[in-house]
Amino acid sequence: MAEPDEHPASKRRQIIHGAEIVFTECGYEGASMSRIALRAAVSKGTLYNYFTSKSELFAAFVEQACASLIQVFEPVCEQEELAVTLNRIGQRMAALILSPDSLVLFRIVVSEAGKFPHLAQIFWQTGPQTALAYMSDWLGQEMQAGRLQPSDPTFAAEQFFALCQTRFGMKRRLLLVTETSQEEIDLVVGGAVRLFLNSYAAAAPVGLPRS
Amino acid sequence: MAEPDEHPASKRRQIIHGAEIVFTECGYEGASMSRIALRAAVSKGTLYNYFTSKSELFAAFVEQACASLIQVFEPVCEQEELAVTLNRIGQRMAALILSPDSLVLFRIVVSEAGKFPHLAQIFWQTGPQTALAYMSDWLGQEMQAGRLQPSDPTFAAEQFFALCQTRFGMKRRLLLVTETSQEEIDLVVGGAVRLFLNSYAAAAPVGLPRS
Amino acid sequence: MAEPDEHPASKRRQIIHGAEIVFTECGYEGASMSRIALRAAVSKGTLYNYFTSKSELFAAFVEQACASLIQVFEPVCEQEELAVTLNRIGQRMAALILSPDSLVLFRIVVSEAGKFPHLAQIFWQTGPQTALAYMSDWLGQEMQAGRLQPSDPTFAAEQFFALCQTRFGMKRRLLLVTETSQEEIDLVVGGAVRLFLNSYAAAAPVGLPRS
Amino acid sequence: MAEPDEHPASKRRQIIHGAEIVFTECGYEGASMSRIALRAAVSKGTLYNYFTSKSELFAAFVEQACASLIQVFEPVCEQEELAVTLNRIGQRMAALILSPDSLVLFRIVVSEAGKFPHLAQIFWQTGPQTALAYMSDWLGQEMQAGRLQPSDPTFAAEQFFALCQTRFGMKRRLLLVTETSQEEIDLVVGGAVRLFLNSYAAAAPVGLPRS
DNA sequence: GATGAATGAGGGTTCATTCAT
DNA sequence: AATGAATGAACCCTCATTCAT
Structure with a gap:
C-alpha cells in the first residue's frame, strides 16, 4: 500500500504544508522557494527532489487544499421539513464562503487562473460543482416526491x-x-430559503418580514 | 486648455494603457516594469517620470479602470412593467459580470486585495456599491408605490x-x-426576475416553467 | 568688466552654491544632478549650459570652496612678542582645522583625490601650501633678525x-x-608654541607644565 | 578543524579580497557589486550568500583591513638611548603613514565616516588609539624613571x-x-625626535642643524 | 536521498545626459 | 538662454534552479 520505491509521502506532506503557509501568505509570485524550504524545514534541494518546479509544487498545494475543503458537504439532509434542511445547507454554504481557508484558496486560484487553468478547473470540480451535484440530486428527489414544484433541479x-x-x-x-x-448570516440564509421556497415549494408562498 | 506645466496627460494615458495590458495579463507581481515600458512604447525611465513606483502605477491603473466601469449603470428604469425593468437591469448586470474588462479588473483586485486594501475599497465603491445604491433607491420607490411588498430595499x-x-x-x-x-443569459436573468417577483411583488406569484 | 557674451556669472554662482550644498551633504557619487538643480533653483538643462558634466561642476565647486578658505590667513603677524604671534597663528590654524567648512572640503577632496588629482593639487596649493609659504617667509625674517635660531624656515x-x-x-x-x-584648543596650541620655541627660539628654553 | 556547517572561510576571504581591490579603487559609492563579483571571481549572487548587503561587505572589508594594520606596532622599545628608541618609533609611524595599505584605508574611512561612523571608530581604535596608548605607557615609564621631564605622557x-x-x-x-x-623620512623623524627631546628630555637641549 | 553553495537572469529603481520646445 | 521630458545603462538585490558533495 505504501510506495516503497518512491519519496516518502510524509516528507511530501511536510513540504506541501510549508508551501501552503507561504503561498497562502504571499501568493504564487510572491512566494519564494527559499521561504517554502525554510517553513517546510527542508533544504532547497529537497524541494526539487519532490517537485520538479515551483509551479508543480503550487499545483500540488492547490489540489491538496481543494481536496480538504470538499469534506464540508458530506453529511447533509435527513428527513425533516424542507425549510429546515434548506436552512442547514444554506448555513453550511455560508460557512464555507466565509471560512478563511476557502477564501484564501479562492483568492489564490482566481489570481492564477490565467496561468494555471487546470487548477481553476480542479477547484471548481472539487468545490462548487460537487456541492451543486449533491444538492441538485436532493432537489430532484424532492421534486419527484411532490414536495417541490417540478423544475430543473440543477438550476434551482x-x-x-x-x-x-x-x-x-x-x-x-x-x-x-x-x-x-x-x-x-441568519438573515442572508433565511432570505435565501424564503425566496427559494416561495418559488419552488409546492405549497403556498411564505410571507416576507416587514422591514 | 492644454496643461503646459504638467506631464502631458496623453503620455500618462499611454503608460496606463501599457500597464493595463501587462497587469491584466500577468497580475501585479508577475508584471515587470520593463514589459510595461515595452508595451507602453516608452523607456523604463519615463515610467518613473510619471509614477513614483510600480505600486503607484498599479493604483492608477485600477482606479482608472474602476472609473471607466461605473458608467454602465447610469441610464436605467423608466415607467413600465416591473418585470420588464427588472429584466433590463438584470441583463445589464449580467453583461457587466460577463464583460472581459470588469472580469479582469475583479480578478486582479481580488488578487491584490491583501496588499492594496484601498484599491479593493475603490473597486467596491465605484462598482457594486454604486449599483446597489441605485437599485435600492428604485426598489424603495416601488415599495412605497405599492407595486412591491414593503421590505428592506437594500437587501432585496x-x-x-x-x-x-x-x-x-x-x-x-x-x-x-x-x-x-x-x-x-436570458435563462439566468429570467430566473432571477421570477424568484424576485414571486417573493417581492404585491400581486400573485408567477408560475415556474416546467423543465 | 562683465562678460557680456558669456553666461551671466550670477547664475553660475547660483548653481555652484546649489552644488556646494549637495556635494557637501552627499559627496561626489552620492550627489545627483537633479538634486543640485533643485537646490540651485534652476532646471537640469541649465546645469549643462554652464557646466559640461557633473565632474566639471564638481571641480568648479571645489575650486571655489578652496578659494574661499584661504582668506582665513590674510591678516597675521605684527610686531610683538614671538610667543604671542605664534599663538595667534596656531589658534587660527586650529580654527581652520576645526571649522566645518574646511573639514567637509578636506573630506571630499580626500575622497575624490584618486579620481580628481587636479583638485587635490588645487586644495593643497590654495590651502596648506599658501599658509606654509606665508609662515615660512615670516619665520625666515625672524631668523635673519636673530630672534629665532637659523634653520630651514619651511621645515620649521x-x-x-x-x-x-x-x-x-x-x-x-x-x-x-x-x-x-x-x-x-589652548592646550594644543600652547603645547605647539612651547615645543616650537624650546627648539627654535634664540633665547633659553621654556619650562614644561607639571602634569 | 574545518568548518563544515559554515560558508567556507576561504571564499569569504576571496570575496573580501575582491572587495578590497574595488573599494580601494573606486570608493564605497563608486564600487559596484558587479565589479566586486568580477574581481572576486564569483557570481553576483554568491556575494549575497556571504554578505547581506553592499554595506555589510564594506564593513567586513574595513574591519579586516584595520585588523591587519594594527600589528605594525607590536614589538617596540628595549633598553637603549632615548633618542634611538624614539627614532625607531618615529620611523615605524612614518612607515605606517606612508604605507599604501594604511593610506588607502584612511582615505576610504574618512570618505565614509559620515555614513559609517562605526567604521571610523573601529579604525581609530585599532589604529591611532592603540599606538597612542602604547607610546603613552612607555613615556610614562620614562618620566617616572627620570629620563623625561614629568608631564602628561598621552599629550606628549x-x-x-x-x-x-x-x-x-x-x-x-x-x-x-x-x-x-x-x-x-630621516629628516622628518629626526626633526620630530629633536623637538620632542628638546622639550621633554631631562637633560640639556639638542642643537639644531644649520640649514 | 539530502544538502546548500553557486549561478545568472531578471527584478524595481536611479541618474547623468540629451534635445526638442 | 532655459527648460524638463525622455532615455537607457547601470545600480543593488532576489530568486528559481542546478549540481557536487
Whole structure:
C-alpha cells in the first residue's frame, strides 16, 4: 500500500504544508522557494527532489487544499421539513464562503487562473460543482416526491447557492469584511430559503418580514 | 486648455494603457516594469517620470479602470412593467459580470486585495456599491408605490444581484467559460426576475416553467 | 568688466552654491544632478549650459570652496612678542582645522583625490601650501633678525603646523568629535608654541607644565 | 578543524579580497557589486550568500583591513638611548603613514565616516588609539624613571605622532606624493625626535642643524 | 536521498545626459 | 538662454534552479 520505491509521502506532506503557509501568505509570485524550504524545514534541494518546479509544487498545494475543503458537504439532509434542511445547507454554504481557508484558496486560484487553468478547473470540480451535484440530486428527489414544484433541479440549486452569497460574498472576497455576525448570516440564509421556497415549494408562498 | 506645466496627460494615458495590458495579463507581481515600458512604447525611465513606483502605477491603473466601469449603470428604469425593468437591469448586470474588462479588473483586485486594501475599497465603491445604491433607491420607490411588498430595499437589491450571478458568476471568475450564449443569459436573468417577483411583488406569484 | 557674451556669472554662482550644498551633504557619487538643480533653483538643462558634466561642476565647486578658505590667513603677524604671534597663528590654524567648512572640503577632496588629482593639487596649493609659504617667509625674517635660531624656515613651519593638529586633527577628520572646547584648543596650541620655541627660539628654553 | 556547517572561510576571504581591490579603487559609492563579483571571481549572487548587503561587505572589508594594520606596532622599545628608541618609533609611524595599505584605508574611512561612523571608530581604535596608548605607557615609564621631564605622557605622545607627520602627512593623503625618499623620512623623524627631546628630555637641549 | 553553495537572469529603481520646445 | 521630458545603462538585490558533495 505504501510506495516503497518512491519519496516518502510524509516528507511530501511536510513540504506541501510549508508551501501552503507561504503561498497562502504571499501568493504564487510572491512566494519564494527559499521561504517554502525554510517553513517546510527542508533544504532547497529537497524541494526539487519532490517537485520538479515551483509551479508543480503550487499545483500540488492547490489540489491538496481543494481536496480538504470538499469534506464540508458530506453529511447533509435527513428527513425533516424542507425549510429546515434548506436552512442547514444554506448555513453550511455560508460557512464555507466565509471560512478563511476557502477564501484564501479562492483568492489564490482566481489570481492564477490565467496561468494555471487546470487548477481553476480542479477547484471548481472539487468545490462548487460537487456541492451543486449533491444538492441538485436532493432537489430532484424532492421534486419527484411532490414536495417541490417540478423544475430543473440543477438550476434551482444554482439559484439557491447564488442567494446564499447575498451581501457578504463579494465583500468577503475583496477582504472588505473580516468577521460576520451570526445574525447577519441568519438573515442572508433565511432570505435565501424564503425566496427559494416561495418559488419552488409546492405549497403556498411564505410571507416576507416587514422591514 | 492644454496643461503646459504638467506631464502631458496623453503620455500618462499611454503608460496606463501599457500597464493595463501587462497587469491584466500577468497580475501585479508577475508584471515587470520593463514589459510595461515595452508595451507602453516608452523607456523604463519615463515610467518613473510619471509614477513614483510600480505600486503607484498599479493604483492608477485600477482606479482608472474602476472609473471607466461605473458608467454602465447610469441610464436605467423608466415607467413600465416591473418585470420588464427588472429584466433590463438584470441583463445589464449580467453583461457587466460577463464583460472581459470588469472580469479582469475583479480578478486582479481580488488578487491584490491583501496588499492594496484601498484599491479593493475603490473597486467596491465605484462598482457594486454604486449599483446597489441605485437599485435600492428604485426598489424603495416601488415599495412605497405599492407595486412591491414593503421590505428592506437594500437587501432585496442584494438578493437580486446575487441571483443574476447564478450559474456563470463563479465559473467566469475562474476563467472556466469564455463565452456565454444569449439564451443562457436570458435563462439566468429570467430566473432571477421570477424568484424576485414571486417573493417581492404585491400581486400573485408567477408560475415556474416546467423543465 | 562683465562678460557680456558669456553666461551671466550670477547664475553660475547660483548653481555652484546649489552644488556646494549637495556635494557637501552627499559627496561626489552620492550627489545627483537633479538634486543640485533643485537646490540651485534652476532646471537640469541649465546645469549643462554652464557646466559640461557633473565632474566639471564638481571641480568648479571645489575650486571655489578652496578659494574661499584661504582668506582665513590674510591678516597675521605684527610686531610683538614671538610667543604671542605664534599663538595667534596656531589658534587660527586650529580654527581652520576645526571649522566645518574646511573639514567637509578636506573630506571630499580626500575622497575624490584618486579620481580628481587636479583638485587635490588645487586644495593643497590654495590651502596648506599658501599658509606654509606665508609662515615660512615670516619665520625666515625672524631668523635673519636673530630672534629665532637659523634653520630651514619651511621645515620649521611644517613642524609647527603639524603640532597644531595634535590630538584633534585625525579624530576630527574621522568625525569622531563634533565640538572642541576652547580649553583644549589652548592646550594644543600652547603645547605647539612651547615645543616650537624650546627648539627654535634664540633665547633659553621654556619650562614644561607639571602634569 | 574545518568548518563544515559554515560558508567556507576561504571564499569569504576571496570575496573580501575582491572587495578590497574595488573599494580601494573606486570608493564605497563608486564600487559596484558587479565589479566586486568580477574581481572576486564569483557570481553576483554568491556575494549575497556571504554578505547581506553592499554595506555589510564594506564593513567586513574595513574591519579586516584595520585588523591587519594594527600589528605594525607590536614589538617596540628595549633598553637603549632615548633618542634611538624614539627614532625607531618615529620611523615605524612614518612607515605606517606612508604605507599604501594604511593610506588607502584612511582615505576610504574618512570618505565614509559620515555614513559609517562605526567604521571610523573601529579604525581609530585599532589604529591611532592603540599606538597612542602604547607610546603613552612607555613615556610614562620614562618620566617616572627620570629620563623625561614629568608631564602628561598621552599629550606628549600625541605631539610626537603629530610631528612624525610633518611634511608628508597631508600631501600623502591627498595623493600628491607617491614615493618618499629615506632621506626625507630621516629628516622628518629626526626633526620630530629633536623637538620632542628638546622639550621633554631631562637633560640639556639638542642643537639644531644649520640649514 | 539530502544538502546548500553557486549561478545568472531578471527584478524595481536611479541618474547623468540629451534635445526638442 | 532655459527648460524638463525622455532615455537607457547601470545600480543593488532576489530568486528559481542546478549540481557536487
